[in-house]
Amino acid sequence: MNEKTSDESFETLDPKDWEKSRALMHQMVDDAFDYVSKVRDRKIWQDMPPETLESFTTSVPRQPNNAKAVYEDFVQHVLPYNMGNLHPRFWAWYMGNGTISGIMGDFWASVMNxxxxxxxxxxxxxxxxxxxxxxxxxxxxxxxxxxxxxxxxxxxxxxxxxxxxxxxxxxxxxxxxxxxxxxxxxxxxxxxxxxxxxxxxxxxxxxxxxxxxxxxxxxxxxxxxxxxxxxxxxxxxxxxxxxxxxxxxxxxxxxxxxxxxxxxxxxxxxxxxxxxxxxxxxxxxxxxxxxxxxxxxxxxxxxxxxxxxxxxxxxxxxxxxxxxxxxxxxxxxxxxxxxxxxxxxxxxxxxxxxxxxxxxxxFRALKVWMSLKEHGTERFGRMITRNVEQAHYLGTLIDSHENLELIAPIGLDIVCFRYNPGGLTLEALNVLNKEIKLQLEERAIALPGYTTLENSYCIRVAIANHRSTDEDFDELVKSVLELGKELH
Amino acid sequence: MNEKTSDESFETLDPKDWEKSRALMHQMVDDAFDYVSKVRDRKIWQDMPPETLESFTTSVPRQPNNAKAVYEDFVQHVLPYNMGNLHPRFWAWYMGNGTISGIMGDFWASVMNxxxxxxxxxxxxxxxxxxxxxxxxxxxxxxxxxxxxxxxxxxxxxxxxxxxxxxxxxxxxxxxxxxxxxxxxxxxxxxxxxxxxxxxxxxxxxxxxxxxxxxxxxxxxxxxxxxxxxxxxxxxxxxxxxxxxxxxxxxxxxxxxxxxxxxxxxxxxxxxxxxxxxxxxxxxxxxxxxxxxxxxxxxxxxxxxxxxxxxxxxxxxxxxxxxxxxxxxxxxxxxxxxxxxxxxxxxxxxxxxxxxxxxxxxFRALKVWMSLKEHGTERFGRMITRNVEQAHYLGTLIDSHENLELIAPIGLDIVCFRYNPGGLTLEALNVLNKEIKLQLEERAIALPGYTTLENSYCIRVAIANHRSTDEDFDELVKSVLELGKELH
Missing domain, CATH: 3.40.640.10 (Type I PLP-dependent aspartate aminotransferase-like (Major domain))
Incomplete structure (x- = not known):
């Protein structure tokens, strides 16, 4: 080791204590594995409380802080209020879930830099x-x-x-x-x-x-x-x-x-x-x-x-x-x-x-390289096929309930439908379905997306999700029916 | 836990064995901390051998591979042949080194996704x-x-x-x-x-x-x-x-x-x-x-x-x-x-x-947020000031050797200079300095950049580097003088 860099008086952006920093990163890995592996047990989404919102208003830090304290700040105010797209019942907009092999590749992209x-x-x-x-x-x-x-x-x-x-x-x-x-x-x-x-x-x-x-x-x-x-x-x-x-x-x-x-x-x-x-x-x-x-x-x-x-x-x-x-x-x-x-x-x-x-x-290629090597294209293909099948499974569920209706043909893995108890104006239907969608989120049941097709508000389920099971769609349909009945 | 996801027959992109995957990630963290903390002891850059180049020509993997084997592939063929910008004597183009706090923030950006x-x-x-x-x-x-x-x-x-x-x-x-x-x-x-x-x-x-x-x-x-x-x-x-x-x-x-x-x-x-x-x-x-x-x-x-x-x-x-x-x-x-x-x-x-x-x-904001909280702006300011001072320190070294000359005034942290033993045409000077620069790389001494100013090829030292010490510039100057003498 060069004398100068091992000299504590030579300030760098490297950790002063490598072993303490290494231990913190190991803790992060454990926390991250818990976070990803237990995603199904966590709320899919929750609103930020006032003290968390307040925490993001501080001015730029001038003095150093302990890395562990910074991490605790993150664990308290950032991690719990995530978007939710890791969850098996997230089907909003059109996103993926992420994977562990992708995380590993991305990690090394940041390390090698x-x-x-x-x-x-x-x-x-x-x-x-x-x-x-x-x-x-x-x-x-x-x-x-x-x-x-x-x-x-x-x-x-x-x-x-x-x-x-x-x-x-x-x-x-x-x-x-x-x-x-x-x-x-x-x-x-x-x-x-x-x-x-x-x-x-x-x-x-x-x-x-x-x-x-x-x-x-x-x-x-x-x-x-x-x-x-x-x-x-x-x-x-x-x-x-x-x-x-x-x-x-x-x-x-x-x-x-x-x-x-x-x-x-x-x-x-x-x-x-x-x-x-x-x-x-x-x-x-x-x-x-x-x-x-x-x-x-x-x-x-x-x-x-x-x-x-x-x-x-x-x-x-x-x-x-x-x-x-x-x-x-x-x-x-x-x-x-x-x-x-x-x-x-x-x-x-x-x-x-x-x-x-x-x-x-x-180095964004590394996560793709590691993931394709680990999983192989055939497994990715099976995940895609299953999502398409699940879209049609959901379509079958919708068809089997008279208060639900498809608003568009199912293309690939996207299902647009609404709750329609009959006898409502288009405007009332739109308001009702919008509220159903919001309550699905707020009750942390599921996170479908939404769109408007020819003036009809639809609950839009975009199933790019390797964690979704058929039961997740059963749960969605059951909840929509319950909410529709409750809110109508 | 949902019955279906704990069922091994339900295929996802998640690890089949979470504990094995977690252990692999812990190993990666140890390897990464060794990699970053010992950067000074490693070659700043080395060319890829034929078998490594060959390894990147395989077609898209269809079948799964063990995650550990994929990682070993990476460790053998990717990691040793890095760009080198983590190193204390990398001053090419204009880049940063990366930091551990940045790596941690980026890690959580990938996990939360x-x-x-x-x-x-x-x-x-x-x-x-x-x-x-x-x-x-x-x-x-x-x-x-x-x-x-x-x-x-x-x-x-x-x-x-x-x-x-x-x-x-x-x-x-x-x-x-x-x-x-x-x-x-x-x-x-x-x-x-x-x-x-x-x-x-x-x-x-x-x-x-x-x-x-x-x-x-x-x-x-x-x-x-x-x-x-x-x-x-x-x-x-x-x-x-x-x-x-x-x-x-x-x-x-x-x-x-x-x-x-x-x-x-x-x-x-x-x-x-x-x-x-x-x-x-x-x-x-x-x-x-x-x-x-x-x-x-x-x-x-x-x-x-x-x-x-x-x-x-x-x-x-x-x-x-x-x-x-x-x-x-x-x-x-x-x-x-x-x-x-x-x-x-x-x-x-x-x-x-x-x-x-x-x-x-x-979520690219997270690494910035964690880094600024950990280091504070004043430390970043000191790193910037030191680089500017080092540019002028290098300028002083260049001024003190009659066979070295600055080609442009030093602006911020960038020094453009060349070896000039006298009596050479501009073309010969350019060829000589280009060879000096290449041999600095190939002998893994240092990685300055280069540019051409008014037809003069210059060795260009862009010092955005929180790990560079004054001794690193001593080493650069000593090596340029030796190479100049040897190659002239």
Whole structure:
């Protein structure tokens, strides 16, 4: 050991007493294992009391505090008031649960703390391998490129940026959007498309008006005839169609667009074919679902979210791009202080910072690498299949009770339903179901989500949950019926 | 415990044997503490052997593997070939070292695994508090807004997106960039500006041409006269100046632009004043540096990078915005499936997804919260001050050896120098110094960075390192002199 660093008078951010710090981390591990393994026994959600809310209003700490005291503060005020998405009866929005292998991988990402912007080190190879695995899963060729990103929003943003640059036909990186394209470029997607795609187009300078929302069929998939009609009309009036976004698994109802037909249309019209696969693309791992995703491999770019149905801890998005050159051409920018070397740490051909917005990047590949090695794709596939089956099991329960009704066809793993005792106006039904949903939370029974479909408020059950059992859905239905009766 | 989950036949992604998994995690903690506490004794960097490179070429695992075997794979092939930025003699690019308190916070972020997109839960309050602390540090008012993001690239992108939208004068989110603005909007910054800002402008549809790079003075700060002249000229020829980016701490040499003068110019010309403070803004914590940053509080938006001089594990960027409404107006987008509730988990006024590109977001605030509570701002300030002092200590060493020379004035904590025995052409000097730098790596002596300033290759020492001692710089200088002599 260097004399200076073992000298207590040399202040660093390292623990003064390594053994005490190590003991604290061991305690954290025990607490964490208790926390995760006993998740079913804890309240799924609870509101924060006033003293906890008050605790977050203190000003920035100037003096040091004992690490153990800081941890106790966390245990008292943060840990008990968690979101709840680890719980077997959490089905809100669309999230995963997390896993122990993901926690372990993330732990080592923080310990090793490399920067995945680029360079010649093992973490870079791990990310390359994870991207290759994703290409295998989706059916993309070896020559395709990819990047792990923060999530679906960034994955879609990245795909749409490449689409914009690849299709505009001039050096948009240098010139910016040309006047003749301002207000003219058009992207097509179903009216059920996730809002993050609109946000991406706004940021890219194309505006929300560039997104042509195409009506959906009764099953909430994009209406292909309406799509073709709109594209042709737009060409005719001098607009510039350049991209279609397909959705294999919409956020509201899990509807899967006909990907092969969309690919045909894109080929015929020379459009970029992007897929927002944040919810559904990874269902390629399920032999039972895979055939519904036929055509996914024909996309130019696909967005995935591994913190959803692969249950990685946040953040773990991924974008895959068929044409590696177009991908790199959109993002590569190498000033003198990032120049590569021929040997050593700064060597290597492809740096990940050349494939996305970020320069410094966390080692988010490690949790995916460790998890896929531990569980294998077939187990993930079985978890996905089971969630789909559970959606239909829940559908059967709903069908069997006359006071419950489905509001949309069940797509993938998403069920939208409501309590309807009959004789109520739409408005009264909406108020009643909203209250049922809130009381499910407040009584810590279950945490489904909600949405509104054609003015009908629905309880929306999005089952990306490896811990849910059939009994959990029995419990949900029983509670909704009881609450409905009580509140009506 | 629910009967079904304790039933071994119910497959989940949870460990089949919790105690075995817990023991593995404890082993990881011991290995990690050894890894971090003994970092000085390990090679700073080493190349990967062929069998390790080979190990990353296997296809996606289909069947499960024992978690311990996966870990052993990691220990053999990943851990030894790390980037090296934990080491006391790592001064490449511009990174932090990480800390144990950061690791602990990140661990719990993965365990709790909440989604910081929004909602009523404690993690949200923790992030609010961390943002409030950053506002306090920078001198922004309580009414300002902010967001934790992946890093400096995203923080600058966010600030520039708000600048674009706030200054264009119409509903650019809806319409996109208007034809009359295409190719016309202009942003001003010194020629030393970090490339991520150009990348941001390209993605925002404005193009690299929108970035007017203003010459620098001999100390690498922006030339204010040239800036004013350029702005006036651009107005005159019908361009649309809308933003100035100041840099408190440039990436090449650590130069600090005159922020008060830039603020004056922005006020006079009605321009948005953005700061790329990824390197230098957090030096507000150093009483010795703070005065050089005077005017920082006058910016409309500031980008910070807490994984740099605060040594948080990746990723920890932050953007602060003076006008909360303009910030929210750029990013808020709430479709029906993200509608807020009046009570319960989905309540709360301000969701973080309304302030940035991401919807799902990791609990990255926790590591910052725990670290600031444990160490306090004054200790972080002392670490920053010491690095600045070390830069000047290194400068003194360089001055004292006739075969070494500084290539630029020392700015903040960045030293650019070279070995120059005299009598060599510029080209020969560049080749020699490049080889010295490579051999420093390959002999595992030290990991400085490098850059090129006015055609001169420099060894660039960026000292954001809480573990570096003065003796580490003695060692660097001694080794450069020896290598120079040997290789010349």
């Amino acid at each position: 490399p920067n995945l912007g680029g360079g010649n080190h093992a973490a870079h190879k791990v990310e390359e391998q994870v991207i290759n695995w994703m290409k295998e899963i989706i059916g993309f060729p070896e020559t395709a490129s990819g990047l792990l990103v923060s999530g679906g929003s960034m994955a879609n943003f990245t795909g749409l940026a490449i689409a914009r640059n690849a299709k505009c036909g001039y050096d948009i990186r240098k010139e910016g959007l040309r006047p003749e394209d301002s207000g003219k470029m058009r992207v097509y997607a179903s009216s059920e498309i996730h809002s993050c795609n609109q946000k991406a187009l706004e940021l890219l300078g194309l505006g929300a008006d560039s997104l042509q929302k195409i009506p959906v069929n009764a099953d909430y998939t994009i209406n292909l005839e309406a799509l073709v009609t709109q594209i042709k009309k737009d060409w005719e009036i001098g607009l510039r169609p350049f991209c279609v976004i397909g959705t294999p698994g919409t956020v509201n109802t899990g509807a899967i667009d006909d990907l092969n037909r969309l690919a045909d249309i894109c080929e015929a019209e020379d459009l970029w074919f992007h897929l927002d696969g944040a919810i559904g693309a990874i269902a390629m791992l399920s032999p039972e679902v895979k055939s519904q995703l036929a055509g996914i491999e024909r996309a130019h770019s696909v967005a995935l979210d591994l913190h959803k149905w692969l249950h990685m801890p946040f953040e773990s998005g991924c974008v895959l791009v068929k044409d590696q050159k177009m991908h790199k051409d959109t993002f590569s920018l190498i000033p003198e202080y990032l120049a590569k070397n021929t040997r050593g740490i700064a060597s290597g051909d492809n740096w990940f910072s050349e494939y996305g917005l970020q320069l410094s990047r966390r | 909440p989604n910081l997109g929004g909602g009523n839960h404690a993690a949200h309050k923790v992030e609010e508090q961390v943002i409030n602390w950053m506002k306090e540090i920078i001198g922004f008012p309580e009414t300002a807004s902010g967001l934790l993001v992946s890093g400096g690239s995203m923080a600058n992108f966010t600030g520039l997106a708000i600048a674009r939208n706030a200054k264009c004068g119409y509903d650019i989110r809806k319409e996109g960039l208007r034809p009359e603005d295409s190719g016309k909007m202009r942003v001003y910054a010194s020629s030393e500006i970090h490339s991520c800002n150009q990348k941001a402008l390209e993605l925002l549809g404005l193009g690299a041409d929108s970035l007017q790079k203003i010459p620098v003075n001999a100390d690498y700060t922006i030339n204010l006269e040239a800036l004013v002249t350029q702005i006036k000229k651009d107005w005159e020829i019908g361009l649309r100046p809308f933003c100035v980016i100041g840099t408190p701490g440039t990436v090449n040499t650590g130069a600090i632009d005159d922020l008060n003068r830039l603020a004056d110019i922005c006020e006079a010309e009605d321009l948005w004043f953005h700061l790329d403070g990824a390197i230098g803004a957090i030096a507000m914590l150093s009483p010795e540096v703070k005065s050089q940053l005077a005017g920082i509080e006058r910016a409309h938006s500031v980008a910070l990078d807490l994984h740099k001089w605060l040594h948080m594990p990746f990723e920890s960027g932050c953007v602060l915005v003076k006008d909360q409404k303009m910030h929210k107006d750029t990013f808020s987008l709430i479709p029906e499936y993200l509608a807020k509730n009046t009570r319960g988990i989905a309540s709360g006024d301000n969701w973080f997804s309304e302030y940035g590109l991401q919807l799902s977001r990791r």
